Each structure stands twice: as structure tokens, then as C-alpha cells.
Amino acid sequence: MAARKSAAKPNVSPEELKQYYRDMLLIRRFEEKAGQLYGMGLIGGFCHLYIGQEAVVVGLEAAADEGDKRVTSYRDHGHMLACGMDPDGVMAELTGREGGYSKGKGGSMHMFSREKHFYGGHGIVGAQVPIGAGLAFADKYLENDRVTFTYFGDGAANQGQVYESFNMASIWSLPVVFVIENNQYAMGTSQKRSTSGQDIYERGAPFGIPGELVDGMDVLKVKEAGEKAIAHCRAGKGPYILEIKTYRYRGHSMSDPAKYRTREEVQKMREERDPIENIRTMLLDGKHASEDDLKSIDKEIKDIVNKSADFARESPEPDLDQLWTDIYASELPQGDAVDS
Amino acid sequence: MATEILMPALSPTMEEGTLAKWLVKEGDEVSSGDILAEIETDKATMEFEAVDEGIVGKILIDEGTEGVKVNTPIAVLVEEGESADDVEVSEAPAEPAGGDDDDAGESAPAKAAEPASSVPASAALEPDWPEGTELKTQTVREALRDAMAEEMRRDPNVFVMGEEVAEYEGAYKITQGLLDEFGAKRVIDTPITEHGFAGLGVGAAFGGLKPIVEFMTFNFAMQAMDQIINSAAKTLYMSGGQMGCPMVFRGPNGAAARVAAQHSQDYAAWYAHIPGLRVVQPFSASDYKGLLKSAVRDPNPVIFLENEILYGKSFDVPDLEDFTVPFGKARIWKEGKDVTIVSFGIGMTYALEAAEKLAEEGIEAEVVDLRTLRPLDYGTVIESVKKTNRVVTVEEGFPVASIGNHLSAYIMENAFDYLDAPVINCTGKDVPMPYAANLEKHALVTTDEVIAAVKTVTYR
Numbered sequence: 197m198a199a200r201k202s203a204a205k206p207n208v209s210p211e212e213l214k215q216y217y218r219d220m221l222l223i224r225r226f227e228e229k230a231g232q233l234y235g236m237g238l239i240g241g242f243c244h245l246y247i248g249q250e251a252v253v254v255g256l257e258a259a260a261d262e263g264d265k266r267v268t269s270y271r272d273h274g275h276m277l278a279c280g281m282d283p284d285g286v287m288a289e290l291t292g293r294e295g296g297y298s299k300g301k302g303g304s305m306h307m308f309s310r311e312k313h314f315y316g317g318h319g320i321v322g323a324q325v326p327i328g329a330g331l332a333f334a335d336k337y338l339e340n341d342r343v344t345f346t347y348f349g350d351g352a353a354n355q356g357q358v359y360e361s362f363n364m365a366s367i368w369s370l371p372v373v374f375v376i377e378n379n380q381y382a383m384g385t386s387q388k389r390s391t392s393g394q395d396i397y398e399r400g401a402p403f404g405i406p407g408e409l410v411d412g413m414d415v416l417k418v419k420e421a422g423e424k425a426i427a428h429c430r431a432g433k434g435p436y437i438l439e440i441k442t443y444r445y446r447g448h449s450m451s452d453p454a455k456y457r458t459r460e461e462v463q464k465m466r467e468e469r470d471p472i473e474n475i476r477t478m479l480l481d482g483k484h485a486s487e488d489d490l491k492s493i494d495k496e497i498k499d500i501v502n503k504s505a506d507f508a509r510e511s512p513e514p515d516l517d518q519l520w521t522d523i524y525a526s527e528l529p530q531g532d533a534v535d536s
Numbered sequence: 537m538a539t540e541i542l543m544p545a546l547s548p549t550m551e552e553g554t555l556a557k558w559l560v561k562e563g564d565e566v567s568s569g570d571i572l573a574e575i576e577t578d579k580a581t582m583e584f585e586a587v588d589e590g591i592v593g594k595i596l597i598d599e600g601t602e603g604v605k606v607n608t609p610i611a612v613l614v615e616e617g618e619s620a621d622d623v624e625v626s627e628a629p630a631e632p633a634g635g636d637d638d639d640a641g642e643s644a645p646a647k648a649a650e651p652a653s654s655v656p657a658s659a660a661l662e663p664d665w666p667e668g669t670e671l672k673t674q675t676v677r678e679a680l681r682d683a684m685a686e687e688m689r690r691d692p693n694v695f696v697m698g699e700e701v702a703e704y705e706g707a708y709k710i711t712q713g714l715l716d717e718f719g720a721k722r723v724i725d726t727p728i729t730e731h732g733f734a735g736l737g738v739g740a741a742f743g744g745l746k747p748i749v750e751f752m753t754f755n756f757a758m759q760a761m762d763q764i765i766n767s768a769a770k771t772l773y774m775s776g777g778q779m780g781c782p783m784v785f786r787g788p789n790g791a792a793a794r795v796a797a798q799h800s801q802d803y804a805a806w807y808a809h810i811p812g813l814r815v816v817q818p819f820s821a822s823d824y825k826g827l828l829k830s831a832v833r834d835p836n837p838v839i840f841l842e843n844e845i846l847y848g849k850s851f852d853v854p855d856l857e858d859f860t861v862p863f864g865k866a867r868i869w870k871e872g873k874d875v876t877i878v879s880f881g882i883g884m885t886y887a888l889e890a891a892e893k894l895a896e897e898g899i900e901a902e903v904v905d906l907r908t909l910r911p912l913d914y915g916t917v918i919e920s921v922k923k924t925n926r927v928v929t930v931e932e933g934f935p936v937a938s939i940g941n942h943l944s945a946y947i948m949e950n951a952f953d954y955l956d957a958p959v960i961n962c963t964g965k966d967v968p969m970p971y972a973a974n975l976e977k978h979a980l981v982t983t984d985e986v987i988a989a990v991k992t993v994t995y996r
Contacts, residue, residue, distance in 0.1 A: 265743070267739070296776070297775075297776065297778075298774055298775050298776035298778070299776035299777070300776075301773055301774060301776050302774040302775060302776065306771075306774035306775065307775070308771075308774075308775040308778050308779045309778070310778055310779060315739070315742050315743075315779070316771070316774075316775070316779075317774075318766075318767070319766070320762055320766050320767075323735060323762060323763060323766060323767055325735070326731070326732045326733070326734070326735025326736045326738070326739060326763065327735050327736070327738050327739035327742065327763075327767060328739060329732075329735075329736050329739060330735065330736035330737060330738055330739020330740040330741070330742070330743065331739045331740070331742060331743040332739075333736055333739065333740045333743070333745075334739070334740045334742075334743025334744055334745045335743065337693075337695070337721065337740070337745055338693075338743075338744065338745075356731065357731045357732050357735060360727075360729040360731060360732025360733075360735075361732055361735070361736070363727055363729065363732070364726070364727065364729065364732055364733065364736055367727070521777065522772050522773045522775075522776055522777035523772070523773055523811050523812055524772070524812070524814075524835075524836050525772055525777075525780040525782070525835035525836055526835065527835055
């Protein structure tokens with residue numbers, strides 16, 4: 197209950213608290229709905245749910261400014277919702293429909309939004325890390341003061357390219373926050389079994405990159421750490437590492453029975469550390485919101501999610517001609533270099 | 537006992553060099569490790585050290601002499617009391633090791649590359665420049681450098697990154713002068729971290745820049761393959777057209793000379809397999825220049841496959857302010873009616889040499905240089921097949937799932953009735969590249985094999 201105690205005197209307004217509650221709840225309900233649609237056969241392939249980890253992206257997005265970038269792995273629905281992408285477009289991509297962010301051609305793991313500066317959605321573990329460093333390289337080259345959040349998991353932290361990226365980001369002082377979402381399981385292999393030296397945030401030290409460990413079940417702590425990291429990057433001091441300890445309640449993907457951990461372990465996390473319950477209690481205890489206020493938020497979220505599910509079912513499958521489009525670009529994309 | 541000092545080979549592909557400066561004079565005493573001279577190769581100026589002790593008895597090649605063949609005696613070391621005048625100096629350069637394999641014919645890669653420089657640009661039936669354009673002679677190396685410099689002047693978001701591209705001016709001297717002109721912000725030395733900097737380049741392209749990523753050789757790009765294929769080539773499609781990856785991956789590809797299995801592979805077929813990539817593999821300097829400029833401007837990821845042996849070869853290049861060559865347009869180097877020889881990149885050296893020899897025997901080969909493999913100019917190939925009815929393909933890559941295999945299938949599907957003989961694919965052999973000089977010659981495709989294939993398909 198340490199998190200709850202420390203958050204009892206939040207340095208945030210009730211409105212902000214309610215916003216975080218709303219944003220996290222949207223991710224939770226959206227993911228629950230996605231799981232349900234998967235069970236109905238409306239979503240196919242791999243589908244990696246974000247339930248339990250909501251405070252990570254909501255906290256960091258609260259710290260980010262307009263124009264900051266983000267890139268992540270295949271467990272990406274939460275990141276997209278948190279940065280303001282349309283739930284309808286995300287859900288319709290999950291069902292492989294024309295109205296999806298990638299017109300149904302990317303699926304759960306591959307969505308992008310230039311408008312929201314979301315650069316994927318990458319399916320190969322760790323591949324987004326040098327890409328994130330490259331986004332930051334572009335910002336530095338273009339001499340704006342934007343920062344890139346490069347998310348990866350504790351599993352990806354054992355990929356060589358992560359350290360190739362640390363090295364380059366450090367020697368070139370790139371404005372990138374490496375966010376390690378440590379949910380403690382690399383698919384079915386616990387961190388203890390896969391990772392030598394349990395403090396991943398310290399792995400930046402040999403490269404001269406400061407890092408810190410953050411309680412990822414507490415959205416306020418995540419936000420605070422995010423603000424510090426961003427300030428470091430914006431000041432031109434180079435990269436920063438946040439290892440955010442979190443927990444996913446569901447399996448690695450929808451087809452993972454999660455036999456590698458006990459039901460009790462999951463249950464304990466849900467009961468004692470749930471990031472949404474944490475904020476909910478804070479709102480009620482601090483009399484910032486009534487049960488009715490929260491119920492109305494719940495209802496609002498439920499409506500948004502139901503609408504996205506309806507849209508995702510009703511949006512048609514892509515036209516067969518779409519098979520042959522978007523393989524080659526005929527003109528340069530309108531990138532940040534152009535529109536800023 | 538007098539010792540001859542021979543012109544050294546200072547790189548795998550060096551055949552001759554310039555004796556830039558003597559740092560010793562006749563009568564000087566030298567011991568091993570002393571620097572004797574500065575020698576300019578096509579890539580760099582190198583210091584040349586003494587191996588033996590002695591007195592410089594005679595300097596045989598004056599400083600400033602260009603084109604000194606490897607193994608030519610350049611000085612004589614004598615012992616105390618000996619006179620250099622008594623020494624009989626051998627005249628011809630000594631034979632390089634392994635180079636005396638008589639039955640190998642003309643197929644050593646370095647030798648086979650010779651006709652390249654002697655092929656007049658007028659052999660191109662459809663030149664890519666207007667009639668009357670002034671031409672200048674340039675090496676492939678200079679053409680590549682000029683192409684990058686011109687594109688960097690044109691677009692401030694174009695930058696070059698790779699191992700040794702900046703301060704060292706390129707492991708193969710391709711980026712010579714770029715750091716001076718454009719500065720360290722745009723000409724960037726990377727750590728040896730191919731996977732990392734390929735991915736970083738992809739991110740920079742997503743972020744609005746136009747990276748030119750140099751691989752010291754494409755053999756090292758295998759470390760970066762995931763970023764090239766999964767990130768660069770597929771993102772436009774996966775994003776439903778929202779996010780492309782406009783960038784160039786370039787560097788030498790294929791066999792150089794005597795660098796063995798891990799440094800000699802031709803990746804043309806590998807990259808040509810991937811939708812979403814453009815794949816370019818030029819032969820002549822004008823194509824290197826015009827196609828690289830097109831590559832930098834293309835909004836897609838471009839694999840630009842160069843060849844180390846061709847770097848030093850000279851060709852006519854149009855003296856135009858902004859010369860580009862479009863993708864997907866093959867070039868017919870020689871017209872002929874008896875057989876079509878289709879090739880690309882350094883394969884063209886064998887194709888052209890074979891065509892020249894075949895002409896002496898009265899066989900008129902049409903030689904088609906594909907220039908780009910994605911997009912591939914099927915139309916020009918098919919038109920030529922309809923005229924000659926016989927096809928031989930030539931490439932240095934491995935035989936299984938080669939570009940030639942693909943062309944054969946395409947021709948069979950689209951021009952079967954025009955064929956008077958099965959298509960023959962001349963390729964490198966199905967073996968890892970050996971180091972031994974004689975084995976290497978045979979591992980590559982040879983001009984003799986191309987000639988034999990043409991005779992087979994023309995039933996001669």
C-alpha cells in the first residue's frame with residue numbers, strides 16, 4: 197500500500213487525477229473488449245493485451261508535450277490510446293477492417309499515426325529501440341526540442357541492438373527516453389531466469405546514461421519520473437533510462453495460458469497494486485470525486501469502447517485491390533521535417 | 537647479397553599505384569621498419585616500410601611515377617661493400633602468387649574487369665543523356681562521390697552515415713571530401729554496429745530525414761538484415777501507406793579479390809526477393825551516378841549494390857548539372873540478333889567480353905544491362921528475346937534462386953513460343969568463396985562459361 201500512501205498527497209489537481217483515471221480505464225476496458233472480440237473470432241493472429249500496465253503509458257503521456265514521439269513493440273494498444281489515437285481506428289485495425297489505422301494491413305502489432313507522432317507498433321522484439329534512437333536523431337538534426345519515448349520490455353532488454361542503441365544515443369547525445377516496461381516476464385520466462393543482474397536501469401551506466409527504477413503501478417510516480425527524464429533530454433543532456441516495474445495480468449498473448457506463474461501471484465497484484473483502483477481510491481478518499489462521478493466516467497468509457505467495437509465490426513474488410521497498394525510510395529511522405 | 541624492393545600490393549584489389557614520394561635516398565642505411573616511401577593506391581596514401589636491412593643502392597622508380605605495377609622492382613638494397621651497379625634487376629613484374637594458372641583463361645576477376653574501361657559509352661544504344669552532351673571520364677568511385685555531394689547540396693535533410701565514412705573518407709574512399717564540404721553533422725562516423733545504425737537510419741527516415749547508410753560491405757549488412765527487411769521494407773505496407781522509409785543503403789557487394797567466403801557474397805537475389813525494396817546494381821560510372829541520385833530522391837528504401845572491383849574503373853559520364861537515370865529501365869550495351877545476354881553489375885564485364893569474342897566468331901550477341909533489379913525492366917528483356925530467341929543470363933551470385941532463375945521463369949511464362957533453346961543461367965558456383973587464387977577464379981562465373989553457354993543455346 198506504499199503507493200497509495202505516497203499518492204495521498206498528490207501534487208496534481210483533481211481534474212488531472214480524473215483524467216488519468218479516465219485514460220487508464222479506457223485502455224483497460226478497450227483491452228477487455230479486444231479480448232472478448234478475439235474470443236469471438238473477430239480478431240485474429242497475435243493479440244497482446246496491456247491490462248495491468250496502464251499506468252506506464254498514461255503517466256508518461258501526462259509528462260509529454262505536443263510533438264514528442266513514441267515508438268513501441270507489439271504490445272501497443274495502450275500506447276496508441278494514451279497518445280490520443282482514435283479507439284475506433286485501433287479496434288477496426290484489430291478486426292482487419294478498412295477503417296483501421298493501417299486499412300487492415302497491419303493488425304494488432306503494426307499501427308502508426310503521423311498525426312499523433314506514434315511510430316509503431318513493431319513486431320520484432322527490440323527492433324523499435326534503434327528506430328527510436330533514429331527518431332531522436334532526426335529531431336536533433338532538425339534542431340527542434342522534441343523527445344522520443346522508446347518503449348521496450350524486460351525481454352527485449354536482452355537484445356544486442358538495445359546496447360548498440362544505448363551506445364549511439366550516448367555518443368551523439370540523442371534526446372531519447374528508453375522506457376523499459378518491466379512486466380517481469382519475457383513471454384513465459386521470468387526475469388530471474390533470463391536476465392543477469394536484475395536492475396535493468398543500471399545497464400545504461402557503462403554508457404554514461406542515467407537511469408532509474410520507477411513504480412509502474414503508480415501513475416503519479418511514472419509521470420514524475422517521465423517529467424524528469426524529458427527535462428534531461430530537452431536540456432540536451434542526451435538519453436535517459438526509466439525502468440518501470442509493472443505487471444501484465446493477462447498472458448503474453450491471447451493464446452498464452454500463463455502456466456509459468458501462479459494464479460495467486462496475479463491475484464495479489466490485482467488486489468494490492470492495481471493502478472486504476474489506486475487512483476480510484478485516491479479520488480474517493482480525497483473527496484475529489486463521488487461514486488456517481490466515477491460511475492459516469494465508467495459509463496462514458498464503456499460507450500466509447502462499445503462504439504469502437506461496433507465500428508470495428510461494421511467497417512468493411514479492405515477491398516481486394518488493397519492487396520496491391522502501399523508497397524511503394526510514389527512521393528515522399530509528409531514528415532515532421534516538412535510540416536514543422 | 538643485393539635485395540630488390542618490389543612495388544607492394546596494399547589492398548586486395550590493388551594492381552598498380554603511384555610512387556608518391558621517396559623518404560630515403562641512395563646511400564642511406566635502412567633497417568627493418570624504416571619508412572621507405574609513400575605509395576598512393578586508388579584508395580589511400582600509404583607508408584611503405586623496409587623489411588630488410590641494408591643500404592639503398594639504387595632507386596629504380598622515380599618519385600611521382602604513376603601506374604607502377606605491383607611487384608615491379610622499385611629499388612635495390614645492397615650490403616656494405618656491394619655496388620648496386622653489379623646487381624641485375626629483373627625487368628618484368630614478378631608473377632603474383634597463384635596468377636600463373638594457365639588454363640584459367642581470362643577469368644580472374646581483376647582481369648575480367650579490364651574490358652569495362654575499354655568499352656566506349658557510345659556502345660550504349662539509348663544513352664541516358666541528350667545528344668551532343670559533353671562527356672568526361674570518371675571512375676565509378678568519383679561518380680558515386682559526386683552523386684552524394686550533389687544530392688546533399690540539393691537537400692539539407694540528406695546525410696551520410698556509416699563506418700569510416702567521415703574522417704577516414706570511406707574505407708573505399710567513396711565519401712572522399714564529403715566531411716570537408718558538409719561537416720560532421722551530415723557526414724557521420726558510426727561505431728561498428730550495423731544492426732544498430734541501420735535501425736537508427738530507419739528511425740531517422742521515419743522522422744523526416746533522408747539517410748544514406750553506407751555498409752563497409754553488404755556482407756556486414758547481414759547483421760542489419762532484420763532492420764532492412766522488417767523495418768525499412770515493410771512499414772509502408774503495414775501502416776496502410778502512412779509511413780514510408782525513404783533512405784538508401786549502399787556499399788560494395790559481391791566478390792572483390794581474395795577476401796574469401798565471408799566477404800565475397802553477391803546479395804542481389806536476396807534483396808530482389810523483397811517487396812517494398814528498390815534494388816539497384818549498376819555497372820558503368822554514369823549509371824552509378826545517375827541511379828544513386830535517383831535512389832536518394834526515391835521515397836522508398838533503396839538497396840544500392842556497388843562493386844569494389846568496379847570502383848576504380850573509368851567510364852564516360854555526361855557533364856550535366858543534374859544527371860539522373862530512372863529506375864526500371866534496362867540499357868542495351870550492344871545490339872545483336874543471335875542471342876540475348878542479360879546481366880547487371882560486374883556481371884556485365886563477362887557479358888561484354890564474351891560478346892566481343894563471340895563477334896569475332898560471327899555470333900552477334902545483344903547485351904542487356906538490367907541496372908535495377910526492382911523494378912526490373914521485363915519489357916526490354918522480352919523484346920530482345922523475341923528478336924534473338926535465345927538467352928543467357930550472367931551474374932556472380934549463387935545459382936540457386938538466382939536472378940537468372942527468376943528471369944528464366946519469367947521468359948518461359950511470357951515468351952515461351954519465342955524461345956529456340958532453353959535459357960542458360962551463368963552464375964557463381966554453388967560453393968562458399970574459396971581464398972586460393974586459382975579456386976576463386978573458378979568459383980566466380982567466367983567469360984569462357986558465358987561463351988560456352990552462348991554456343992550451347994545457338995547450337996554452335
